Amino acid sequence: WRREAPRPRVERLDPRNNPAAPSPAVDDERVYVFFAEFGLLAYDFDGNKLWDAPLGPFDNLYGMGASPVVFDGKVLLVCDQRTDSFLIAINGTNGQVAWRVDRPEAASSHATPIVWQPNNGEPQLIVVGSFLLSGYAISTGQRLWWVRGMIHEMKSVPVISNGIAYVNGYGSPMNDPGNTLDVGPFENALQYDSNDDGLLSRDELPEGRARQRIRMSDLDRDGKLSENDWNYFRNSMAMTNGMFAIRLGGSGDMTDKNFLWLYSRAVPQLPSPLLYENLLYMINDGGIVTILDPTTGAQLDQGRLQNAVDSYYASPVAGDGKIYMVSELGMVSVVKPEPTLRVIATTDLDDTVYGTPAIDGNRIYLRTGTTLYSFGLPQ
Numbered sequence: 001w002r003r004e005a006p007r008p009r010v011e012r013l014d015p016r017n018n019p020a021a022p023s024p025a026v027d028d029e030r031v032y033v034f035f036a037e038f039g040l041l042a043y044d045f046d047g048n049k050l051w052d053a054p055l056g057p058f059d060n061l062y063g064m065g066a067s068p069v070v071f072d073g074k075v076l077l078v079c080d081q082r083t084d085s086f087l088i089a090i091n092g093t094n095g096q097v098a099w100r101v102d103r104p105e106a107a108s109s110h111a112t113p114i115v116w117q118p119n120n121g122e123p124q125l126i127v128v129g130s131f132l133l134s135g136y137a138i139s140t141g142q143r144l145w146w147v148r149g150m151i152h153e154m155k156s157v158p159v160i161s162n163g164i165a166y167v168n169g170y171g172s173p174m175n176d177p178g179n180t181l182d183v184g185p186f187e188n189a190l191q192y193d194s195n196d197d198g199l200l201s202r203d204e205l206p207e208g209r210a211r212q213r214i215r216m217s218d219l220d221r222d223g224k225l226s227e228n229d230w231n232y233f234r235n236s237m238a239m240t241n242g243m244f245a246i247r248l249g250g251s252g253d254m255t256d257k258n259f260l261w262l263y264s265r266a267v268p269q270l271p272s273p274l275l276y277e278n279l280l281y282m283i284n285d286g287g288i289v290t291i292l293d294p295t296t297g298a299q300l301d302q303g304r305l306q307n308a309v310d311s312y313y314a315s316p317v318a319g320d321g322k323i324y325m326v327s328e329l330g331m332v333s334v335v336k337p338e339p340t341l342r343v344i345a346t347t348d349l350d351d352t353v354y355g356t357p358a359i360d361g362n363r364i365y366l367r368t369g370t371t372l373y374s375f376g377l378p379q
Ligand SMILES: [Ca+2]
Pocket: 193, 194, 195, 196, 197, 198, 199, 200, 201, 204
């Protein structure tokens, strides 16, 4: 079946994004889909619409990207945007809001959250966004603890294993080690406020990062940097690109206790990491594969995929003792899960791929720009 969703408005999108970028979520009874230009919709498995929950409009520099997650009867959706970011839980049976919490620190992030079940205690939603990784109680929406140090735009889904989250964040080359800096407080920057209106316009700012990045930093889009805009800019210049390993849990600000390690070379902007057979893999947008020791963050190997040198948007997946990496132009590399990068097969799908493959049972599903493929052994 096929159903058309309402599209009451058209929102700004980066050309690499599209209005149907968020993936659907399913439970035993329903499928939930989020379209930023409408909101959430729920269907039964016969395609009958059960409810809808209009949300937005949204304002995100690149458009919305986070997918809904369903757990324990609630549809959980991170709606981070330039201003008024929030996290919402909607009752899967009837579409009513169970709870909604503001995320004032978050701007322009796109990361789908992940559920974490601690050994002791209630399930939490682990949300990565601007500057913070946070744990929320799924039952109430209360933010229980957080760790500082994330960059300003988080896009990747964390991977969780043994109470540790591995998550990569990449802002721009200005966030590479050695390039970060403290641009100082707003009160110092006000020396450039030549018309004394308490705001910094593009023309007032000297040549440099503040002027170059005003389109990103001007969160409320009035063409000038307020103190709030400046603080976002200041924080975004101070943070370091990296793969972060963070212990989960605790209460309040856990930055000092929970931050385990940071690895900062060839970090992906978009593809999420993969933890498989006790090795941590990442592939960056430029096609550089890095294999890390998840315990220490030590680099075990780094290199490009022979026969598939390309850009990468899809995240790596693994099953049956193999890792699958799919490039933007549809080159599929099958990699052995070993500390040294070794490709055992390459296939060309001859079409664009931006979506992460899905594995279910003995099948792997791959979606290209035109075609949905299912691969597996004959039954
Ligand atoms: Ca001014």
